[in-house]
Structures are given as structure tokens and as C-alpha cells.
Amino acid sequence: xxxxxxxxxxxxxxxxxxxxxxxxxxxxxxxxxxxxxxxxxxxxxxxxxxxxxxxxxxxxxxxxxxxxxxxxxxxxxxxxxxxxxxxxxxxxxxxxxxxxxxxxxxxxxxxxxxxxxxxxxxxxxxxxxxxxxxxxxxxxxxxxxxxxxxxxxxxxxxxxxxxxxxxxxxxxxxxxxxxxxxxxxxxxxxxxxxxxxxxxxxxxxxxxxxxxxxxxxxxxxxxxxxxxxxxxxxxxxxxxxxxxxxxxxxxxxxxxxxxxxxxxxxxxxxxxxxxxxxxxxxxxxxxxxxxxxxxxxxxxxxxxxxxxxxxxxxxxxxxxxxxxxxxxxxxxxxxxxxxxxxxxxxxxxxxxxxxxxxxxxxxxxxxxxxxxxxxxxxxxxxxxxxxxxxxxxxxxxxxxxxxxxxxxxxxxxxxxxxxxxxxxxxxxxxxxxxxxxxxxxxxxxxxxxxxxxxxxxxxxxxxxxxxxxxxxxxxxxxxxxxxxxxxxxxxxxxxxxxxxx
DNA sequence: AAAAAAT
Numbered sequence: 001x002x003x004x005x006x007x008x009x010x011x012x013x014x015x016x017x018x019x020x021x022x023x024x025x026x027x028x029x030x031x032x033x034x035x036x037x038x039x040x041x042x043x044x045x046x047x048x049x050x051x052x053x054x055x056x057x058x059x060x061x062x063x064x065x066x067x068x069x070x071x072x073x074x075x076x077x078x079x080x081x082x083x084x085x086x087x088x089x090x091x092x093x094x095x096x097x098x099x100x101x102x103x104x105x106x107x108x109x110x111x112x113x114x115x116x117x118x119x120x121x122x123x124x125x126x127x128x129x130x131x132x133x134x135x136x137x138x139x140x141x142x143x144x145x146x147x148x149x150x151x152x153x154x155x156x157x158x159x160x161x162x163x164x165x166x167x168x169x170x171x172x173x174x175x176x177x178x179x180x181x182x183x184x185x186x187x188x189x190x191x192x193x194x195x196x197x198x199x200x201x202x203x204x205x206x207x208x209x210x211x212x213x214x215x216x217x218x219x220x221x222x223x224x225x226x227x228x229x230x231x232x233x234x235x236x237x238x239x240x241x242x243x244x245x246x247x248x249x250x251x252x253x254x255x256x257x258x259x260x261x262x263x264x265x266x267x268x269x270x271x272x273x274x275x276x277x278x279x280x281x282x283x284x285x286x287x288x289x290x291x292x293x294x295x296x297x298x299x300x301x302x303x304x305x306x307x308x309x310x311x312x313x314x315x316x317x318x319x320x321x322x323x324x325x326x327x328x329x330x331x332x333x334x335x336x337x338x339x340x341x342x343x344x345x346x347x348x349x350x351x352x353x354x355x356x357x358x359x360x361x362x363x364x365x366x367x368x369x370x371x372x373x374x375x376x377x378x379x380x381x382x383x384x385x386x387x388x389x390x391x392x393x394x395x396x397x398x399x400x401x402x403x404x405x406x407x408x409x410x411x412x413x414x415x416x417x418x419x420x421x422x423x424x425x426x427x428x429x430x431x432x433x434x435x436x437x438x439x440x441x442x443x444x445x446x447x448x449x450x451x452x453x454x455x456x457x458x459x460x461x462x463x464x465x466x467x468x469x470x471x472x473x474x475x476x477x478x479x480x481x482x483x484x485x486x487x488x489x490x491x492x493x494x495x496x497x498x499x500x501x
Numbered sequence: 502a503a504a505a506a507a508t
Contacts, residue, residue: 082505109507162505279505305504326502327508354502430504 004161007033010062012099014416017058020095026051036182041203042185043196048155048310048333049340050208052198056152056182057092060126062347069103069123073147078128078173079168081158083283084109085310086128089154093126109133110283118143118196131159138174145174145470155310156185156192165191172199184307187329218319218339220260220347221373222359227352229259233266236322239348240272240300241370248344249293250318252302253334255326263322264302278304308333315340321349324358328365348373 004017004025025033026284029045034040036059046052060076069075078087086108105119107129116133120142124276127134127148137143151158151172159168159300181200198202225235240247253258257278264276275289275298292298294313302322308330315337325331331349339347349370352357363369 132508136507159503167506202503257504323502330503360502473506473508 001257002030003127004029004058007058008037008062009033009058012065013058013061014094016061016096016098017054019098019155019348027208028206029055029058032056032182034202035204035206035404036060036180037173038380039063039180041180041200041201041223042182043185043205044182044352045188045202045205045207046126046184047186047336049312049336052154052184053089053312054096055090055095056154057089060150060152061093061097061102064102068096069125070147070410071121071123072142072146074105074120074124074127075147076150076152077134077148077171078152078154079159079171080128080130081111081133081155081162081164081227082310083130083183084244084286084306086130087287088310088312089128092416095129104128107133107137108283109136110286113137121195126400135167136170145171146176147177148175150177150180150182152182154184156183156195157189157311160189160191168195169198188199201209202309203408213224214501218335218345218347218474220335220349221351222351222370223373225350227353227354229262232322232350234261236263237270237272239320241286245348246317247299249296249298250300250320251307251316251334251337252300252303252314252322253308254302255291255323257293260302260304261454267300267302273299275300276302277307279306287479305330305334305428307337309336311337313337315343317345317366319345321347324349324355324362326350326358328358328362331362332366372435403483 002272003023004014007025007496009017028044028050032042032044032055036056039254042056044052044055045096046055056078057139064075067075078086078301079090080089090104090106093102096103102125103122104126105116105124105128107116107127109130109132119138120127134143138145153168154170159165181203183196183200183203194496221238223235225232236252240250244333251264252274254263257280260276260278264274267274275293277286281289289301290307290311291299293301298334305325319335319338321331325334335345335347349359394501
């Protein structure tokens with residue numbers, strides 16, 4: 001059997017790989033590394049979770065042992081579609097490059113230029129970037145790409161989905177013709193094939209695993225739900241509670257960023273150990289949320305599809321699809337977050353009557369019918385939600401209660417969400433009324449969540465999320481100002497009037 | 502019906 005020692009990697013690299021506890025390369029690593037070390041172009045067709053990242057990081061480290069970088073002239077460039085993926089690649093360079101003294105620079109948006117400029121100035125051996133920020137630096141003249149010797153394009157098909165291809169083409173043209181290119185994509189749509197023909201020179205083609213297959217170790221279930229958001233939230237809460245025993249950690253996927261925020265707030269209000277991750281969040285919040293989730297400090301991560309692909313979060317026990325994904329491939333990527341490395345995992349998808357069309361295209365794609373959870377929710381704890389959703393009545397009622405805050409909701413959609421989540425909570429007869437909860441809880445256990453909510457709120461209001469000095473004052477306003485203070489468990493009838501239908 | 506990425 002092939003081991004890492006057979007692939008031609010340098011002793012320094014092998015030592016770091018051993019220290020990380022690996023001896024046997026994955027198929028993509030075994031296939032790609034020898035070619036990369038021979039300075040050949042590589043076309044790697046591989047899903048995430050196949051060890052793809054190490055298949056370019058390890059040979060790059062070996063090749064970089066000779067020579068050194070000059071100021072503003074990076075020696076290698078790795079392009080990634082999302083900031084989290086770029087950061088993850090950087091972590092790999094730290095992990096496997098522990099015996100090297102290489103300068104690694106991460107150029108991503110959402111963070112300050114200063115650090116990045118300093119690293120460029122110092123001379124980067126490895127530059128890891130998302131396209132936008134890279135071009136920004138380039139246009140400011142802080143960066144020359146004429147010394148790039150190895151170019152890696154990762155997740156090319158996803159870059160295509162995200163409309164990055166023109167940027168990629170532009171960047172490729174700025175890098176010398178004589179470079180070595182390592183190109184990775186999970187699928188090969190025509191546009192990507194065209195790109196490889198344009199920018200790769202007689203590449204070694206390494207292909208592993210097929211697209212659109214779901215791991216056999218993932219138990220998939222469909223769960224019926226009403227189509228209103230509050231109904232879905234109730235079903236989800238019941239489901240999480242029912243699964244509690246085997247639930248180590250979970251990612252909950254929503255289709256929209258707005259719903260990520262809403263669901264996150266609602267779960268926190270219901271005292272679930274939850275965090276959120278989507279692309280409109282402050283970069284610092286994104287980083288902390290992901291780090292905390294990876295470290296096990298956070299049990300539940302509510303996320304948009306920014307987290308669907310590529311992120312290496314080992315050992316996620318559950319994936320919940322709060323929404324059925326619109327594009328069926330996303331389903332495969334989402335549930336691929338669990339059941340990794342032969343471990344078992346569970347994937348639940350909430351399905352409303354409106355979702356049947358998308359559901360059938362998913363089942364067609366994966367080539368099997370997903371079974372329903374016992375036909376309905378009868379085996380789960382009974383949901384005690386009332387017939388009417390309080391949302392519409394409440395939204396109408398609010399200006400009457402607070403005439404001075406007219407227009408406030410438009411600026412601050414969060415206030416509405418807070419009310420909604422608080423109302424959800426107030427309805428739950430077992431739990432303390434909202435007033436008591438906000439009065440007692442904030443300074444204690446869920447402080448980080450409140451801080452995160454606040455950061456997200458401020459982000460949405462277009463303010464910088466670092467108002468540390470005003471913190472206590474703001475917390476009280478955010479928490480108490482928008483909650484239905486004084487109503488306790490009872491919701492006045494006028495607030496429950498359903499105006500539609 | 503969306504999300505992602507430069508500000």
C-alpha cells in the first residue's frame with residue numbers, strides 16, 4: 001500500500017504529516033502529489049472531504065524549500081472562493097509547514113488591509129486569496145504577480161457558480177506562462193473544461209469519487225412541516241430535542257441569510273446553544289462562530305450555503321435542512337458535512353407542501369427516495385404552537401404601541417425578529433415569561449450569543465460592530481426595548497388578529 | 502425563491 005513516504009515529499013514535510021498522525025494518503029493525494037512534485041500541471045477532480053487541500057499543500061511545501069520570496073512578489077498563489085476556505089488552507093500551511101520558515105499571507109475581504117500589506121511587503125512564499133481582495137491589492141500596486149511559480153485554483157466549479165470566472169481569467173493572465181498550475185474542481189461543466197484548456201498545459205488528470213453521491217453512513221430523513229416560518233421553527237425545535245441523545249453538534253442550513261439570522265435568534269431565545277454563519281455577518285463574528293463550532297464550544301451552527309461546501313468540520317453528528325435547497329447539488333454538499341471519514345451521521349430535511357418540486361429533483365439526483373420520519377411528527381414531543389402566528393398581528397400592532405418609533409422596523413428588521421422570538425418563548429407555558437428571562441439571563445451563560453446578536457444587529461444597521469464602551473447600555477435597549485415587556489405569558493388578543501385570509 | 506465576493 002502507498003504511504004506518504006512513497007510520494008517523494010521532503011523529510012520536513014513527511015515529519016509534519018507524521019506528527020499530524022497520517023500515514024496513508026487519500027486517493028487524490030496519492031494521485032496528485034507525485035505529479036505536482038514533478039512540476040506538472042494537475043487537473044484534480046475531487047469533492048471536498050477527499051483530502052484535496054493536502055494534495056496541493058504538501059507538494060507546494062516541498063517545492064518551496066528552495067529559494068525565497070521578494071517583497072511584493074509572492075512565489076505561489078492559491079485562489080479560493082470563500083474567506084473561510086482560504087483561512088482553512090492557511091491553517092493547513094501552518095500545520096504541515098511547522099518545520100519550514102515560510103511567510104504565508106492571507107488576502108481576504110472583510111478584514112483590515114494593514115496586516116496583509118505588511119505580509120506582502122515582507123515577501124510572501126504563499127499567498128492565499130479570494131479573488132476580490134487580491135485584485136484590490138493588485139490595483140493598488142501593492143502586489144506583483146510576475147514571480148508566481150505555482151498557481152492553485154481550488155473549487156473552480158464553485159467559483160463559476162459565484163461568477164468569479166472573469167476574475168480568475170484576469171488573474172491567470174497576470175501570472176507568467178511558465179508557472180505550474182494545480183486546478184481543482186468537484187465537477188467539470190463545459191465552462192470549466194474551457195478554462196482548463198485555456199490555462200493548463202498537458203495536465204495530469206486525477207479523478208476520484210463521483211459527484212452527487214451521498215455517503216452511505218448518513219441516515220437521511222424527511223420531516224413534514226407547515227410552511228410558515230414559526231411552524232418550521234417549532235418542528236425543528238421538537239426535532240432537535242428528540243435527537244438530543246446522539247446529537248453532538250449540528251449544522252442547520254437555511255436558504256436565505258435573513259432566515260439564518262431569524263432562526264439563530266429564535267434558537268438562542270429558546271436556550272439552544274446556537275451560533276450563526278452567513279456572508280453578511282461581520283468577518284470577526286464569522287471567524288469566531290466557526291472557530292467556536294469547530295472547538296465544540298458551540299453545539300449548533302445555523303448557516304447559509306457559505307458553510308455547505310469545503311469547510312472541514314470534523315465529526316458533525318447532525319445536519320438539519322431548515323429549507324429544502326433550491327439547487328439539488330447543494331443538498332449533497334450540505335449533508336456531506338456529516339458522516340465524514342466513515343463516521344455515522346444523520347441528516348433531516350424539513351419539507352413543506354411547497355417544497356415537493358425541489359425534493360423530487362434531489363431524489364432524482366441522488367438516485368433514491370428519502371424516507372419520511374415515521375410519516376409524521378407523531379413520535380416527537382407535541383408542539384404546542386397556537387393556530388395563528390403572532391407575527392402579522394404583532395407587526396401591525398407595534399407602531400400603535402410605540403408611535404415614537406415609527407419607521408424603526410425598516411431600519412432595524414431585528415426588532416421584529418426579537419419580538420417574534422420573544423413571543424415564541426412567551427407562548428411556551430413551561431418557560432418563564434420573557435421579562436424574567438431578559439432580566440436574569442443576559443449577564444450569565446449566553447453572553448457570547450448576545451454579543452454576537454448585537455454584532456449582527458449593528459452590522460445590519462451599517463455600524464461597525466465594536467461599540468464596546470456602550471455595551472451595557474445597548475444591551476438593555478436591544479433586549480428590553482423590543483420585547484413585549486409586561487405581557488408575560490399572555491398575548492393580548494388584538495395582537496393575534498390575522499389580517500390575511 | 503439564494504448565496505458567495507471588493508468597498
